[in-house]
Amino acid sequence: MPGTHREKLAQLLSAGQLIKAPGVYDGLSALLVEQAGFECAFLSGGSLSFARFGRPDMGLVCASELADTVAILRDRVALPLIVDMDTGFGNAINVQRTVRTLERAGATALQLEDQVSPKRCGHMAGKAVIGCEEMLGKIKAALDAREHDDTLLIARTDALGVNGFDDALERAARYREAGADVLFIEAPQSIEQMQRIGSAFGAAIPLVHNLVEGGGSPAADIGLLQDMGYRIALYPVALLHTFVPQARNVLQEIQRSGSTAQLREQMLELSDMNTLLGADQLLAAGQTYDNRD
Secondary structure, rough: OOOOOHHHHHHHHOOOOOOOEEOOOOOHHHHHHHHHOOOOOOHHHHHHHHHHOOOOOOOOOOOOHHHHHHHHHHHHOOOEEEOOOOOOOOOHHHHHHHHHHHHOOOEEEEEEOOOOOOOOOOOOOOOOOOHHHHHHHHHHHHHHHHHOOOOOOEEEEOOOHOOOOHHHHHEEEHHHHOOOOOEEEEEOOOOHHHHHHHHOOOOOOEEEEHHHHHHHOOOOOOHHHHOOOOOEEEEEEEEHHHHHHHHHHHHHHOOOOOOOOOHHHHHHHHHHHHHHHHHHHHHHHHHHOOOOO
């Protein structure tokens, strides 16, 4: 594979295989994704809001908090990072600053959506979208602000759940014409709609599908997704949707018995965590700079 994370993502897309991108939100989750053999990760705005702030995905994360997280992930993993930048945190000029900041922090691809700010999860009711012309301006502003042409811009429309399927298709077509590198029509309601999206765009531009447990879209088979023309599958909150019930079980056992003894077979130990995180390698690296007698 080529050396940089941007080159890696470009090659993955050109290979034509479906890219599976689990949602991450901190250094540990990103490391686990990398160690599991995935070739791309998705910094999900929902996961970040859930895990770091204990809040729903309703536009409560600010740009600096997102940029700090991108920098932490980039310092820990070499994976291409698709970064959810929500609405760009303001108007077209704000979008430009957001793009520059996230690029410097280490983003590989940036996902920009056309919701009204403050946004909310794409699978929640009550969304609203900005006008198509305003979004076109944001897309052009984002493209002009990129330092690297291979920092991909993913244009997401949430219009399907607001204005209907035809408007979503029309917006997607116009976003592509404006120069978006990847298209993301959020929350299709049926396999038939997904097939129509694939037929309309799949041969011309990479498409994203969001696999949200309990969301409004079908959890399509991966093979079917690829056959329909999709190239990126996001799993934005799969780790957290698994972690929360497990965490509750542990806490309930501690509350009940005051001990984790009954759960030890399901748990790591401190030495396991140190091995996973590379403590020995870090100590060895430190010794190479130790000039003490």
